[in-house]
Amino acid sequence: MLYKIMKKKYVAKNAWCIYFLFAVILLPFQTKAVTTPVQSTRGLFLEDKVVTIHVRDVSLDEILLLMNKQTSISFGYQEGVIDRERKFSLDVSGVTVEEALRTLFRDSNYDFEYKDERILIVLKSSKSQQTNTPQGRTVKGIVRDQSGTPLPGATVLLKGTTIGVATDINGGYHLLVPQGDQVLVFSLVGMKTREIPYKGQSEINVMMEEDVTEVDEVVVTGYSVRKVSEMTGAAQQFDGKEVSNNMVNGDILSALKGHTTGLQISGSDGNPARNNSLLLRGVGTLYDSKQYPLIVIDGIVTDFTNISGVVAANDIEKITVLKDAASSAIYGSRAAMGVIVITTKKGQKNKLTTSVDMKFGLSVQNFGGLRYMTSEELLDYGKMSLANWWNGNKSLQAKYPDRDRFLRDTLSSLSQNFDLSRTTDWRDLQYQHGVTKSVGVNISGGSERASYYLSYNYFDEKGTKIDNKLTRNFLKLRMDYDVTSFLTLGVNLSGTFSRYESPNSGSFEDYHPWLSPYDENGKLKKSISQWRKFAMYNVDLVNPLMDNRYNSSIMENPLKVVPLIHSNLTPV
Known part of the structure; x- marks a missing residue:
């Protein structure tokens, strides 16, 4: 509730608004505070104050200002209570403030009450309701922090109520x-809440302590989850x-290309069974030392x-990519070339989740714009090579005097023997x-104390070489149970099955463009x-x-299930 307070009109026309700023801050929050009639609390304060006022048809504000000027008593009223258009008249001499106010409000629905060393103008109906409430006692005090600085805006609340x-x-x-x-409950954002029993004290001063709550960023290192503050090196997630x-x-590591500073990944040649070369911290200088980062x-x-x-x-x-040698503090010398930590999914408690994910990708072999010769171009090149050979070989010139x-x-x-008009792109x-x-496909869920995660993944890739194929099947089951709060x-069960088919062919550069892999009937030879320079070298x-189709290498890894039992102990 907002009270407008009246003050002496000494400095300026509206200076009375500033004088009672303290009351404006204090009173809005005391929404259900018990009020006491003026008859039981005025004591000698009102009896010693007398006024003499002779006015006719003026506003209530003007009369209250005259009383304030003569007695230094503060007056106030709730916004919306007073009718600003209504005029009042008062003709009294040497009477107490209480008598003057009763005379002023004799034929109106206004009344007054003494509260917190000031007089508040109220409606008679509002006062009758307030007088029925239990009487109480006023407590005051100052709220400070640990350094003694006052804390404005702190809430003082009567526990279990909305009085505050x-x-x-x-x-x-x-x-x-x-x-x-x-x-009494004392609270303020950023400070620890305090509860103080009230047993009739007139003054309670409170000191509040800072409530510092720190949320730690964490990094998964493999053996444990560590705070960033405990990590002395660089980490990227x-x-x-x-x-x-x-x-x-x-x-999987191809997803990190161009996204991880300092990580070099090479070896992607279109082979589905690729085994990339990883360099995270450069090349090691020790003989026969491991060059790739540690995988966890x-x-x-x-x-x-x-x-x-x-x-x-x-x-x-x-x-998580741990980039520098500081990770050796966790993993020892094996982490000298950096560490790549992989954390797999687990179920979420009290939440059933199903997911289906499908992806399709296309890989195109990059030959850098290199074009191989046609049969005609290769024949011209062969003639030029033979001519140069004849020009520099005396014995050949003696045997064949005519170069043409x-x-x-x-x-x-x-x-x-060969169709030189044919050009085969080998x-x-x-x-x-x-x-x-x-x-x-995966499904996960759990209860208050248990969680599970079950997934199946199928992967199929045809390489950029003919008859180069790879299929993989993954099965994963993870279950966690909170035995206690700590x-x-x-x-964690993981199973994999893979099949890899690899072509058996060599380099196709040995096959001239005028050759064909098919016979006259279109079947593979x-x-x-093959012709090589002289007819005798056929x-x-x-x-x-034909070799790729019937002599490819096939490697299969039967289903392997790797069980892992883990535990997590949280310090209390």
Whole structure:
């Protein structure tokens, strides 16, 4: 509630508004404070104050200002209580303030009461309601911090009720407390709340302490979850969703390319079973030292870099890259080249979640714009090479005095045995666009104390070479149970099955463009006759397409289930 307070009109026309600023701050919050009739609390304060006023048809504000000027008593009223348009008349001489006010309000619905060393103008109906409330006692005091500085805006509340006030700019407060034992609650944002029993004291001064709450950022290091303040080195984290969205093929680490400073990843040649080379802190100087960073998956240290072979991208919760040698304080000398920590997903308590994820990718082999010769271009190049050979070989010149005849006789077997108008693109026959497909399904949930996570992921990739394929199946089950508030036990089961088909062909640069892998009927030849400079060097070469189709290497890894039992003990 807001009270407008009247003051002496000494300085300016509206200066009375400033004089009672203290009361304006204090009174709005005392919404249910018990009020006491003037008859029982005025004491000698009102009896000693007399006024002489002779006015006619003036506002109530003017009369109250005259009383204030003669007695120094503060007057106030609630906003909206007084009718500003109404005029009052008063003709009294040498009477007390109480008598003057009763005369003034004799034929009106206004009344007055004495409260907190001031007189408040109220409606008679409002006063009758307030006089029925239990009487109480006023408590006052100052709220300060530990250094003694007053705290403005602190809340002083009667516990279990809505009766309360806020401290003023000097930290002071006044509160009317009903009879009986009560508890005062002092609170302020950033300070510890205090509760003080009230047993009739007239003054309670309070000192409040700072309430410092620090939220620690944490980093998953593999063996434990550590605060950033405990990490002396550089760490960079990636969310599992970010990793999955950045993947362009089946390699999980490819998602970190261009996103992690200092991490070099090389070796992606279109082979689905790629094993990338990782450099995080440069090349080690010790002989036969490990060059790639340490890989930690759910707390288990691994000795390989093919993460995609043991973890599905959809099951990754977070990847943390520990970049400098300071991580050796956690992992020892094995972390000298940096650490990559992978944390997999787990179920959320009291929340059932299902997810289906499907992805499709395309890989195109980059040959850098290199174009191979046609049959005609290669024949011209062969003629030029033979001519240069003849020009620099005296014994050959003695045997073949005519250079043109030498070229004609040498190349005759080539034109007789091969169709020089044909140009076979051997690179196009052995390479294709790589296609990647993946499907992941998972379900997770739990209760108040237990959680579970179950997932199945299927991955299929056709490499950029013909007959180069890789399929993987991942199965994961994780269960956690809170035995107590500080002890959690769990089991993590991971199973993988993979099949890899690798072509057996060599380099296609050995096959000239006038050769064909197919016979007259369009079927693959078992072997191909190849011409090399002289007719006497005709040999049979393996047909790479036939070799890839029937002599490819197939490697299968049967289903392997890796059980991991873990526990987490939180210090109390």
